[in-house]
Amino acid sequence: MSLHYVAEIREIAGIYLGKPDQRIGPHVARRLGAVRARVDAGIADLQQVRRRIDEFENTHAAELALHGDADLGSADPRSRAVGP
Secondary structure: OOOHHHHHHHHHHHHHHHHHOOOHHHHHHHHHHHHHHHHHHHHHHHHHHHHHHHHHHOOOHHHHHHHHHOOOOHHHHHHOOOOO
């Protein structure tokens, strides 16, 4: 559990214990909304990474499957021999 989540839990607990006359529901609802937004952003980031992986696999299918003379490193300038 990240320290950020621990801090959020402590804050909610502090409100709950320190201000018993206040309803805790609205505080929890705000926190849940913030956490949901962070989770949604993380999911969007991961989906973008997955799309990039899919694009790479589709673009380099032959090299990844090692068909014929296809070589994933052939387009890499570091793979070329350096002359004198």
